[in-house]
Amino acid sequence: MPRIAIDPTSEMAILRRVVDPEKPFSSIEAARAILHFRFSARDQTRMNRLAAKNREGKLRPAEEEELNNFIRVGQTLGILQSKARRSLKVHRSESGDE
Numbered sequence: 001m002p003r004i005a006i007d008p009t010s011e012m013a014i015l016r017r018v019v020d021p022e023k024p025f026s027s028i029e030a031a032r033a034i035l036h037f038r039f040s041a042r043d044q045t046r047m048n049r050l051a052a053k054n055r056e057g058k059l060r061p062a063e064e065e066e067l068n069n070f071i072r073v074g075q076t077l078g079i080l081q082s083k084a085r086r087s088l089k090v091h092r093s094e095s096g097d098e
Contacts, residue, residue, distance in 0.1 A: 012075050019080060024087035024091065030084075035088075046066075054067060
């Protein structure tokens with residue numbers, strides 16, 4: 001799959017630099033806790049409804065902003081969880097548990 005060019009000034013690009021994936025979380029407990037972060041059922045339902053309206057081209061401006069907020073939070077969560085998984089892998093390899 002081709003990589004998508006990311007604007008280096010975007011929120012996600014800045015966050016990726018802050019949450020340096022090459023430097024693992026020092027706390028195994030923190031990494032495990034981050035992997036349990038999830039959207040609530042209510043938020044998932046809301047996102048699905050907004051996404052459906054978006055596909056139909058029927059989003060109002062406030063709904064578009066809300067959907068974009070959900071997307072940004074999801075991207076942020078994805079970055080943190082990716083780092084958490086890498087951190088746990090590093091901790092396992094350092095302790096010989098692989």
